[in-house]
Amino acid sequence: MNRLAYFIVYIISLLPLWVLYRFSDLFYLLLISVFPYRKETIKRNLRASFPNATPNELRRHQKQAYKHLADILIEGIKNISISKEELTRRFKVQNPELMNALYKQKKSVLLVSGHYNNWEWMISAQPFLFSHKAMGIGMPLSNSYWDKRINSRRARFGMNIAHAKNYKEKITAYKGEPHAILTLSDQSPGNSLKSFWTKFLNQQTAVLFGIEMMAHEYQYDIVFYKTRKKKRGYYEVELVHLNKALSDLKWGDITCWHSKQLESLIYEHPAYWLWTHKRWKREIPKELEKLKKEQKKLFENKFGHTK
Numbered sequence: 001m002n003r004l005a006y007f008i009v010y011i012i013s014l015l016p017l018w019v020l021y022r023f024s025d026l027f028y029l030l031l032i033s034v035f036p037y038r039k040e041t042i043k044r045n046l047r048a049s050f051p052n053a054t055p056n057e058l059r060r061h062q063k064q065a066y067k068h069l070a071d072i073l074i075e076g077i078k079n080i081s082i083s084k085e086e087l088t089r090r091f092k093v094q095n096p097e098l099m100n101a102l103y104k105q106k107k108s109v110l111l112v113s114g115h116y117n118n119w120e121w122m123i124s125a126q127p128f129l130f131s132h133k134a135m136g137i138g139m140p141l142s143n144s145y146w147d148k149r150i151n152s153r154r155a156r157f158g159m160n161i162a163h164a165k166n167y168k169e170k171i172t173a174y175k176g177e178p179h180a181i182l183t184l185s186d187q188s189p190g191n192s193l194k195s196f197w198t199k200f201l202n203q204q205t206a207v208l209f210g211i212e213m214m215a216h217e218y219q220y221d222i223v224f225y226k227t228r229k230k231k232r233g234y235y236e237v238e239l240v241h242l243n244k245a246l247s248d249l250k251w252g253d254i255t256c257w258h259s260k261q262l263e264s265l266i267y268e269h270p271a272y273w274l275w276t277h278k279r280w281k282r283e284i285p286k287e288l289e290k291l292k293k294e295q296k297k298l299f300e301n302k303f304g305h306t307k
Contacts, residue, residue: 002145013080017233020074028070032063038276042066045275049201049266064271071232072118072274079120080153084128091121091235093129098239099180102221103131108179110211110220114186114262115274117227118235120154123182127158129237132180135160137167139187164210171218181220183211185258186274192282193291196255200263206282209295212254216246216303222254224261229272251299 012020031037042065046058053061093099102109109132113119127134136154140163141147151161159182162170167181185208189195195206215222222242227235242257266273285291 002143006146006149009077010080013077013082017075017078020078021071021232024070024074027073028067031066031070037066037069041278042275045277045279046270048203048280050270051202061270062275065273065275068271069274069276072120075118075233076120079124080150082121082124084157087121087125088128090233091118091125091129091237093237093239095239096129098223098241099130099132102223102241103178106176106178107221108132108174108218109181109223110215111180111182111223111225112185112211112258112261113225113227114184114265115277116186116262116265117229117272119184119227121235122225122227122237123154123159124157126180126182130180132178133160133174134158134182135162135167135170135179136182137162137164138184139163180223181214185211186262186277186279188277188279188281192285195282196252196295197284197288197292198252198256198259200259201266203280204284204288205259205280207255207259209255211258212252215254219246222258224258226261226265229269251296 039062042062043058046053046061046065050058050061099109111126113122123136126136136159138161141150155161160170171179171181187208189206189208192206194209196209196212197204197206199205200207211222214220224240224242226238226240228238230236240261242254244253
């Protein structure tokens with residue numbers, strides 16, 4: 001059954017995008033009328049994130065979020081078979097010289113963003129957008145067959161797919177060769193007590209702390225990439241470098257920085273974030289300030305930062 005379903009999806013992905021967008025239009029109409037996917041989650045997330053928005057503004061955000069979700073699903077299907085040439089036309093980098101300069105300095109990079117605009121095309125395109133060896137860290141899909149198939153398509157242009165259990169051994173395989181690791185930072189952490197807590201979209205939010213730990217452990221530079229939609233099916237990426245020495249950064253600086261970068265991007269165009277995501281499902285720890293002090297002490301003991 002999995003093989004048949006994948007075969008059908010692959011055949012659909014071969015259709016031109018202008019045809020696929022007709023399916024997206026239909027899917028959007030179904031989402032706002034017949035099958036309102038995670039409607040209450042979207043409404044709850046939007047109300048909490050934009051407390052001063054009027055009911056009309058919130059309804060507009062919701063409709064736009066559904067429309068974008070429909071396009072992202074269709075573009076995700078297209079990603080299975082899209083050619084390098086077409087992807088190059090549709091997904092461009094505004095300031096590639098930033099990554100080029102880091103590569104010439106032999107600096108490896110954590111390339112950070114969130115589930116904003118088309119992250120799937122970035123995963124596929126990264127190997128030919130930049131000179132760095134490309135690696136991406138993500139959560140495996142629950143269905144092992146689809147996980148294997150989707151990751152093989154993501155990797156066809158040179159992306160090295162890793163996950164939490166094997167990324168360290170894959171990093172060591174680079175042996176000092178400059179590489180860029182793609183990470184999406186806005187997933188809800190599995191453990192609220194091991195998370196970094198900060199204000200994000202008007203709410204106390206648990207944020208994955210792995211990016212900060214990896215940066216200090218492996219001496220990575222941090223680059224946030226902002227994907228903006230130029231028009232339907234066309235995107236442009238702006239690269240933003242955290243241009244500070246790791247020794248000058250204290251506990252939480254990196255996590256707060258990339259969270260603020262994502263937050264500013266979402267405020268630009270709220271519809272392009274994945275509002276169906278149950279981002280705030282973790283309970284705020286009762287003794288949050290005590291937890292923060294303990295986390296800070298552990299971080300400083302490990303990396304020697306006391307600023």
